[in-house]
Amino acid sequence: MSDLLKVTIDGKSIEVAPGTTILQAARQIGDKYPPAMCYYTPLKNTGGKCRVCLVKVSQTSEANPRPIPKLVASCLTKVENGMVVENESSAEVLEARKGVVEFLLINHPLDCPICDQAGECDLQNLSYEHGTETTRYEEGRREFNKIDIGPHIQLHMTRCILCYRCVYAADQLTNSRVHGVLNRGDVSEISTYIQNSIDNDFSGNIIDVCPVGALTDKTYRFKQRVWFSKPYNAHRNCTKCSGKTVLWMKDENIIRVTARKNKFGEVEEFICNECRFDHRSKTDWVIEGVRDMGDDSVISANKYELPVVSPAVLVDSKFVSE
Ligand code: SF4
Numbered sequence: 001m002s003d004l005l006k007v008t009i010d011g012k013s014i015e016v017a018p019g020t021t022i023l024q025a026a027r028q029i030g031d032k033y034p035p036a037m038c039y040y041t042p043l044k045n046t047g048g049k050c051r052v053c054l055v056k057v058s059q060t061s062e063a064n065p066r067p068i069p070k071l072v073a074s075c076l077t078k079v080e081n082g083m084v085v086e087n088e089s090s091a092e093v094l095e096a097r098k099g100v101v102e103f104l105l106i107n108h109p110l111d112c113p114i115c116d117q118a119g120e121c122d123l124q125n126l127s128y129e130h131g132t133e134t135t136r137y138e139e140g141r142r143e144f145n146k147i148d149i150g151p152h153i154q155l156h157m158t159r160c161i162l163c164y165r166c167v168y169a170a171d172q173l174t175n176s177r178v179h180g181v182l183n184r185g186d187v188s189e190i191s192t193y194i195q196n197s198i199d200n201d202f203s204g205n206i207i208d209v210c211p212v213g214a215l216t217d218k219t220y221r222f223k224q225r226v227w228f229s230k231p232y233n234a235h236r237n238c239t240k241c242s243g244k245t246v247l248w249m250k251d252e253n254i255i256r257v258t259a260r261k262n263k264f265g266e267v268e269e270f271i272c273n274e275c276r277f278d279h280r281s282k283t284d285w286v287i288e289g290v291r292d293m294g295d296d297s298v299i300s301a302n303k304y305e306l307p308v309v310s311p312a313v314l315v316d317s318k319f320v321s322e
């Protein structure tokens with residue numbers, strides 16, 4: 001008898017190994033998988049923070065055909081044999097996701113026009129797919145000053161959604177984590193311990209794992225909108241990491257170096273700070289070719305279409321919409 005477990009998600013079935021989560025099974029089906037703002041496959045113990053991956057389990061298992069009474073986080077819930085899951089096919093899930101996006105945006109500033117992450121921001125994409133056009137929030141938003149985290153990274157705490165990815169990245173990739181989440185609830189914030197800087201070979205990876213523009217690369221800030229830069233796969237011989245990167249070019253200049261990400265937005269191989277920050281000459285790299293960013297990227301498509309606006313007419317010296 002097979003040890004594999006059968007799960008059906010939005011009417012499509014797949015057999016997966018024991019221990020597989022609903023999110024991973026949905027990604028294996030590869031169609032419409034739940035979004036994830038905190039779960040990150042290359043990092044241990046991530047997930048369970050943001051709640052955007054909620055799904056409905058309408059049958060727990062073959063042996064227990066009852067539904068799970070509440071929506072569950074698909075990044076943490078493991079598949080059982082005969083489980084039936086509703087993701088995009090459930091109006092309840094879509095409504096809940098809309099609510100989660102609204103909560104994530106409560107304190108997030110709408111500063112996309114001046115944010116370096118615009119065009120490659122998971123929250124921007126999530127709001128586009130699952131958000132509402134207006135906010136009902138009338139209270140004051142959290143305010144913070146910008147914080148320098150070491151020589152290369154700047155923290156805009158106002159944009160942070162407290163996904164904890166950077167904390168796990170710093171904890172698991174470096175041997176001297178000096179930043180983390182201070183306090184709890186609505187006063188939680190990412191902070192460096194007594195303003196220590198993060199200064200070790202793999203600290204730059206916290207920029208890549210941040211799903212929003214909270215952690216930005218100081219060498220790239222305000223250099224270019226991402227959709228005007230050209231990404232190339234490149235590599236170099238590096239003694240600290242694989243040396244496999246993406247070079248972001250403006251004309252003939254390298255304006256940014258990042259790790260390569262897969263179609264789920266997750267880093268394939270973490271890179272060292274020397275590759276990321278210190279090699280900005282084309283002669284430092286073997287350029288492999290233009291990077292395919294996939295259909296979802298704003299670089300590949302005119303994703304953000306202009307709304308259709310009725311022509312304006314002049315009435316009493318003022319323009320008004322027809
Ligand atoms: S700074 Fe970015 S990666 Fe870190 S917790 Fe906030 S949103 Fe997540």
Ligand code: FES
Nearest residue numbers: 048050051053075
């Ligand atoms: S991705 Fe599942 S809770 Fe954040």
